[in-house]
Amino acid sequence: MKKILFLLHDLHHGGAEKVLVNLVNHMDKSRFDISVLALFGGGVNEQFLSPEVRLLHGHARMIPGNSHIMKLFSPRTLFRHYIKEKYDVIISYLEGPSARIVSGCPSSKTKLLSWIHSTQDNIRQAAQSFRSPVEARRCYARFDHTICVSQNVADHFQSIFSLNPPPEVLYNTVESDVILAKAAERIEPEIFCKEEFKLVGVGKLMQSKGFDRLLRIHKRLLAEDHLPVHTYLLGEGSERKHLEQWIQENNLQRSVTLLGYHTNPYKYVAACDLFVCASHAEGFSTAATEALIVGTPVITTRVSGMEEMLGANGEYGIITENDEEALYQGIRDMLTTPGKLEAYRARARERGGDFCTERTVAAVEEMLERL
Known part of the structure; x- marks a missing residue:
């Protein structure tokens, strides 16, 4: 031994x-x-x-x-x-x-x-x-x-x-069987509204994760595109106070929810329409892998590991250039192109089975x- x-x-x-x-x-x-x-x-x-x-x-x-x-x-x-x-x-x-x-x-x-x-x-x-x-x-x-x-x-x-x-x-x-079992657990009904596009980001609330630019994109989707979006962030970290302050200053308390750290993030990710990785840098994103396993479509900035995970040509998810404008355009396209979310949900489940x-x-x- x-x-x-x-x-x-x-x-x-x-x-x-x-x-x-x-x-x-x-x-x-x-x-x-x-x-x-x-x-x-x-x-x-x-x-x-x-x-x-x-x-x-x-x-x-x-x-x-x-x-x-x-x-x-x-x-x-x-x-x-x-x-x-x-x-x-x-x-x-x-x-x-x-x-x-x-x-x-x-x-x-x-x-x-x-x-x-x-x-x-x-x-x-x-x-x-x-x-x-x-x-x-x-x-x-x-x-x-x-x-x-x-x-x-x-x-x-x-x-x-x-x-x-x-x-x-x-x-x-990743514990694929455990993730799928936990993803099926019940969510508090008051958290999610069926009439909204639900975006989710998961990770430590730190600068490298790019949650600040995800929130700026969220604001544009509401103000410029008039899309009914709600963004959920799962995690804790040093940037929480800054994010909370920005949310309040921009009057987004009703459409942005900081869920904090949860031992079962999977049920929330599974209930959302789109997983967003807005990171400036990654190694091989565990959170994105877990999103694929539960069948939630993934859109991400071009960071390390994503081409291996999603395919060089985005077969299993959308990869944008690593800047805010490109990510905004990619999210808007996912939400407004008929059938696109459904198509990538099926591809996410297919790829998730490989992990x-x-x-x-x-x-x-x-x-x-x-x-």
Whole structure:
């Protein structure tokens, strides 16, 4: 049996964090002894970990300025502080501090794996959690293997670090059966109005997700096109107050609803007419994958992973250029072209069937056995 440790910053409400829980819960426990080390505890996704997966904490709660504090110590010092046991494989799950810590492993017998979720555009961006670009290159070169969540993420990462061997692409694990079961659950009847076009966005309320430009598009659809739209945002984050203030200033309280974080977002996504990804950057959007599984049409900006998910020519969803005007035009076209929403709803269901839990988990297990 292989002893595996997954190390990440925390298990708060994020797509990558939820994907990790899905993965470790479904891995074969007769072949893998699995531990998850969250540097900072208290994340909402901790409750969903299987009892068969051991959860460890570096600290009970988040420490303000932790990434700057960690730079004061060498990777090896950090490794010895946080990782007390011996493992066959240690996985840095997500970029940043976890990669720096894992790279400090002193044992040549332990296989080190880096799991990259976000597109890194340049060495400066990729080295933010390191003391310097030189240190970032040295640390990532220590890993035996690198996994990326999409081909686009892999291409960008390889162009920066020139790794040998080059990164391997493995898609995120989603619990397709659970998602479909939860999508069928009842919704509070007062939340949705049948006479409206219901748009939904899902994710942390942070600048990179582009929810501000989705709300500006929402306002144009109402004011310029006179379309009966209602936009729902599922998630929490640092931008919530700014979004709430903008909604109030523009008198959109009746047509925009911030639903907050829900352990079952699927029933809301399934009840909406269109899933909108307005992000400036993504790795491989878990939320968009889940929308396909429940059969909700997807429109997205051109971010990493979307061509792999939806087809280069938009066979399974609409991909616009990554700017506000293009996304507005795409949403308006989806809502006003007769039969288009219905057609893409059928295509979403077809593509959603490809994201089978067993298939993605088996690919990860095979990779770990190869190590």
